[in-house]
Amino acid sequence: MSMLPQLLFTGIGIGSIYAMVSLGFVLLIRSANVVNFAQGEFSMLGAYLMLILLMSFHVPYFIALVVSVILMGVFGIVFGVITYWPLRTRGQIPVIISTIGAGILLENTVLATYGPSPQVLPGVFNASGVLVGNIFMDSQYLSIICTAFVLLALQYVIFEKTVVGKKIQATSQDRETAGLLGIPVVTLIFGIFFYSAALGGLAGILVAPILFVSVGIASVVALKAFAANIIGGFGSIPGAIIGGLLIGIVETLGAAYISVPYKDAYAFIMLIAVLLVRPQGLFGERVAEKA
Amino acid sequence: MLLEIKGLTARYNAGDVLKGIDLSVEEGEIVALIGSNGAGKSTTLRSISGLVANVSGSITFGGMPILGMKTGAIARLGLAHVPEGRRLFPGLTVRDNILLGASNRSGVSRSQMEREVDEVMDLFPNLKRLAGVYAWTLSGGEMQMVAVARGMMAKPKLLLLDEPSLGLAPMIVQQVFRIITEIRSRGATVLLVEQNANMALSVADRGYVLEAGTLLLSGKPEELWDNDHVRAAYLGGLAATA
Numbered sequence: 001m002s003m004l005p006q007l008l009f010t011g012i013g014i015g016s017i018y019a020m021v022s023l024g025f026v027l028l029i030r031s032a033n034v035v036n037f038a039q040g041e042f043s044m045l046g047a048y049l050m051l052i053l054l055m056s057f058h059v060p061y062f063i064a065l066v067v068s069v070i071l072m073g074v075f076g077i078v079f080g081v082i083t084y085w086p087l088r089t090r091g092q093i094p095v096i097i098s099t100i101g102a103g104i105l106l107e108n109t110v111l112a113t114y115g116p117s118p119q120v121l122p123g124v125f126n127a128s129g130v131l132v133g134n135i136f137m138d139s140q141y142l143s144i145i146c147t148a149f150v151l152l153a154l155q156y157v158i159f160e161k162t163v164v165g166k167k168i169q170a171t172s173q174d175r176e177t178a179g180l181l182g183i184p185v186v187t188l189i190f191g192i193f194f195y196s197a198a199l200g201g202l203a204g205i206l207v208a209p210i211l212f213v214s215v216g217i218a219s220v221v222a223l224k225a226f227a228a229n230i231i232g233g234f235g236s237i238p239g240a241i242i243g244g245l246l247i248g249i250v251e252t253l254g255a256a257y258i259s260v261p262y263k264d265a266y267a268f269i270m271l272i273a274v275l276l277v278r279p280q281g282l283f284g285e286r287v288a289e290k291a
Numbered sequence: 292m293l294l295e296i297k298g299l300t301a302r303y304n305a306g307d308v309l310k311g312i313d314l315s316v317e318e319g320e321i322v323a324l325i326g327s328n329g330a331g332k333s334t335t336l337r338s339i340s341g342l343v344a345n346v347s348g349s350i351t352f353g354g355m356p357i358l359g360m361k362t363g364a365i366a367r368l369g370l371a372h373v374p375e376g377r378r379l380f381p382g383l384t385v386r387d388n389i390l391l392g393a394s395n396r397s398g399v400s401r402s403q404m405e406r407e408v409d410e411v412m413d414l415f416p417n418l419k420r421l422a423g424v425y426a427w428t429l430s431g432g433e434m435q436m437v438a439v440a441r442g443m444m445a446k447p448k449l450l451l452l453d454e455p456s457l458g459l460a461p462m463i464v465q466q467v468f469r470i471i472t473e474i475r476s477r478g479a480t481v482l483l484v485e486q487n488a489n490m491a492l493s494v495a496d497r498g499y500v501l502e503a504g505t506l507l508l509s510g511k512p513e514e515l516w517d518n519d520h521v522r523a524a525y526l527g528g529l530a531a532t533a
Binding site: 163166167169170173174176177178179180181182183184185 | 340342361362363366367371372374378380381382383387390391392394395396401404441445
């Protein structure tokens with residue numbers, strides 16, 4: 001029982017990463033109706049980009065961080081132009097398949113270039129952490145939690161309280177009518193591609209010192225983030241946050257108290273349980289068709 | 292002339308929907324475009340708003356050619372389109388739906404927009420009571436009110452209204468047309484597309500009759516009411532009353 005606070009801290013830390021990547025999913029779903037299965041690859045690319053800037057070009061840490069995140073954003077726009085734009089009028093399925101294909105291409109390109117060996121990325125701070133009561137707060141986990149919470153709060157405010165956020169929601173719900181009202185639909189969608197990729201890249205950079213930089217980071221992060229999205233309620237911002245945190249906590253507690261080898265299974269057991277009890281997810285709305 | 296259409300042809304995969312129509316709207320007028328289902332009325336409005344890809348001819352708005360322009364750019368020139376079927380954003384509240392009507396205007400502060408939303412809602416019975424309600428929960432009549440209110444938030448030079456009475460109970464239709472009359476009294480210019488020709492002509496200054504993509508007739512409402520073919524086909528055989 002004395003381990004519990006420590007485990008909760010670790011669970012919230014890793015859950016914050018899932019929440020950030022899950023938010024990337026939600027943003028694209030809500031703005032462009034795109035379910036982007038390459039969201040995990042954004043995290044992988046962000047981590048590799050950071051590694052290259054630090055190790056090959058010896059760029060100072062924080063400059064490398066900012067440059068990586070911005071480059072990831074630009075990559076997000078290119079990704080949107082290639083995978084989404086030509087298929088935007090063909091419905092959801094072709095775009096989903098297109099993002100899956102792009103994800104496979106990205107993963108294998110990185111695998112062919114850098115090989116399968118995991119590489120070490122330094123953390124944000126040199127200090128190992130601080131002891132608060134009985135909890136050792138690892139500096140990397142603290143950085144993750146603080147960054148995630150600031151970004152999540154900011155994103156919630158933008159979506160729910162600002163006119164731009166409402167325009168993004170309107171664009172997602174009916175693109176043609178949004179255009180009729182004079183909403184700059186294309187600019188908003190590509191702005192979201194930029195932000196979504198930057199967010200995914202940042203999540204990858206933050207989690208890499210814990211999970212190491214490898215091609216596998218993409219699928220681990222993406223699957224958990226997607227599960228978080230479903231658990232929280234498809235397309236719900238609070239749902240993505242709570243879903244991500246819950247998965248992080250459950251898998252950490254499961255690994256500590258039940259079995260480590262099944263660590264990755266706990267998220268999906270929870271997913272099935274939530275869907276059985278509440279198919280629309282924790283924060284999803286049950287929308288019925290009006291006659 | 293605020294809107295001038297010459298030789299407008301629009302084509303979907305199935306063939307020509309509009310076959311070279313000429314139409315004009317003067318500033319301050321309400322112009323009704325009537326015709327049966329499938330005559331090309333909605334396609335005319337969609338062509339004006341840049342929603343139909345395959346169009347030819349010429350459309351000028353305030354003297355500026357707009358054929359081929361993007362939908363958003365046309366909206367920003369001051370043309371608001373209230374589409375058929377209301378097309379509200381179901382996951383946004385009534386207030387947010389109306390607020391977004393001002394998206395075509397630049398340099399308007401949030402507080403100014405909120406004030407204008409209140410003013411516009413005052414014109415419509417019951418809308419204030421529904422301000423916080425999600426649009427998908429509304430009845431057809433309420434949705435129509437919100438759609439028109441959203442169009443008015445654009446402060447448009449020209450308001451395109453597509454079938455505002457479609458699917459509504461007669462009492463609600465009366466209410467919608469009372470609102471259109473109110474809009475007119477505020478000096479707005481309206482191009483109104485309606486199957487309910489009788490109601491449309493009762494509020495219009497001029498009317499056009501569209502049949503199978505071709506303009507059959509145009510003139511003042513009393514001239515259209517006097518026409519035997521129009522009376523038989525679109526006015527249910529009503530005798531001229533104007």
